[in-house]
Amino acid sequence: MNKIIVIGGGASGLVAAINAKNDNNEVIILEKNSVCGKKILVTGAGKCNYFNEDLSTKYYSGLDITNLDKIINKNNKKLVLDFFDSLGIIPRIKNGYYYPYSNQAVSIQNALILEAKAKGVKLIHDVIVKDVKYTDKFTILTNNGNYESDILVLATGSRAFNDNEENDIGYKILRKFNHNIVKTLPGLVQLKGNETYFKEWSGIRTDAKLTLFIDGKKVDEETGELQLTNYGISGICVLGLSNLAVRALNNNKKVNITINFLDFLKINNKEDFINFLIERNNKINNRKIGELFDSLLNYKLTNLILKLSKINLNSKYEELNNNMINNLYNNMINFNIDITGYNGFKEAQISLGGLPLNEVNINTLESLKQHNLYICGELYDVNGKCGGYNLAFSWITGLIVGNYLGGLND
Numbered sequence: 001m002n003k004i005i006v007i008g009g010g011a012s013g014l015v016a017a018i019n020a021k022n023d024n025n026e027v028i029i030l031e032k033n034s035v036c037g038k039k040i041l042v043t044g045a046g047k048c049n050y051f052n053e054d055l056s057t058k059y060y061s062g063l064d065i066t067n068l069d070k071i072i073n074k075n076n077k078k079l080v081l082d083f084f085d086s087l088g089i090i091p092r093i094k095n096g097y098y099y100p101y102s103n104q105a106v107s108i109q110n111a112l113i114l115e116a117k118a119k120g121v122k123l124i125h126d127v128i129v130k131d132v133k134y135t136d137k138f139t140i141l142t143n144n145g146n147y148e149s150d151i152l153v154l155a156t157g158s159r160a161f162n163d164n165e166e167n168d169i170g171y172k173i174l175r176k177f178n179h180n181i182v183k184t185l186p187g188l189v190q191l192k193g194n195e196t197y198f199k200e201w202s203g204i205r206t207d208a209k210l211t212l213f214i215d216g217k218k219v220d221e222e223t224g225e226l227q228l229t230n231y232g233i234s235g236i237c238v239l240g241l242s243n244l245a246v247r248a249l250n251n252n253k254k255v256n257i258t259i260n261f262l263d264f265l266k267i268n269n270k271e272d273f274i275n276f277l278i279e280r281n282n283k284i285n286n287r288k289i290g291e292l293f294d295s296l297l298n299y300k301l302t303n304l305i306l307k308l309s310k311i312n313l314n315s316k317y318e319e320l321n322n323n324m325i326n327n328l329y330n331n332m333i334n335f336n337i338d339i340t341g342y343n344g345f346k347e348a349q350i351s352l353g354g355l356p357l358n359e360v361n362i363n364t365l366e367s368l369k370q371h372n373l374y375i376c377g378e379l380y381d382v383n384g385k386c387g388g389y390n391l392a393f394s395w396i397t398g399l400i401v402g403n404y405l406g407g408l409n410d
């Protein structure tokens, strides 16, 4: 009989434990919260976007993307979907994004907890793991006594969302076993700038296309809902660009984002913009310049853009000179923000950095530094975009570890 302890009863830990449990394996989860899978409840704005049909490495960043490609393969994608099917989860799929049909994250959390209990996994809650020692077995030191195991699975996630030191325990243990940890930073996070006009646009939500530049070079773009805030920018499309932006800022690179507020009209260049203004001005006569944007943009935003373009709100289109039209074009289509910072772990959805995949056996996810130590989930330096990519990676790594351990005595 192998005694397996899983530290962390979150997404990956629950999946690893469920699949590792069999008649030959005693499996215990040590979880610091009073319930397992608490973070799952806040995912996908409470709906849990748990998977994406279009799973490929292009949606991830990290040090070792070559090995990631070996993990995100067709077999493992099927394993995840078969696993959720076996739990009775019926998906609701929107543009390739998977949610439980109920649209409630609690369905996923509940299904995992019920399955763990049904399989005989022992869930021990309210236990904070403080340290791990190894002689011929693992000794796990907690705030409530010590535990021993033959096999240890680390699934403690990161300090994203719950920004406290206890959540760094996974990295601490990995360092203790001589692993290298790529510097951890907030990921999928809001971006900050220093502009005085932010207080004027705070609270506005609008659709836009954002382009990210690092040291002047275009590196990525995202389209979607943008939230303008008193510190800078937020919203799904900002989070989507944030992983690259945060890393670049940490490497002292210049980061800026341009916003096209009229992308939904397919206006991408100056000629299109001027034609649009002329047509609009002819169609709805005798309007002030700001009124030409009525029903297209938020009033507050239009007025701010006119102000920043040095255009009087009462001007008519015919009264604008070339300079003003240039300014207006730049601010509507190419609005530039210099990004100078980002919010902290508490506001972040994930942590960038972590354990590089080349420090584990890619087939079993066993540490290459310590026999019988397995790692799954967000502890790796694998950082997905929004869209179900982070949970997908957690499920896959939980399944790889769980299936391997579950097959040990077969």
Ligand SMILES: Cc1cc2nc3c(=O)[nH]c(=O)nc-3n(C[C@H](O)[C@H](O)[C@H](O)COP(=O)(O)OP(=O)(O)OC[C@H]3O[C@@H](n4cnc5c(N)ncnc54)[C@H](O)[C@@H]3O)c2cc1C
Pocket: 007, 008, 009, 010, 011, 012, 013, 030, 031, 032, 033, 036, 037, 038, 039, 040, 042, 043, 044, 045, 048, 049, 050, 051, 127, 128, 129, 130, 155, 156, 157, 158, 160, 161, 166, 167, 168, 169, 348, 349, 350, 376, 377, 378, 379, 387, 388, 389, 390, 391, 392, 394
């Ligand atoms: C607001 C928000 C929304 C998100 N939305 C999505 C989404 O829609 N789709 C998506 O793919 N991803 C989403 N994510 C990311 C996703 O939640 C994580 O990538 C995923 O939960 C990581 O799984 P994990 O098992 O590695 O860690 P976790 O799920 O965080 O589990 C780690 C567990 O370890 C426990 N633990 C930590 N330290 C200790 C300790 N010292 N002792 C005992 N227990 C400990 C924690 O309490 C926790 O239960 C979102 C994240 C946030 C914060």
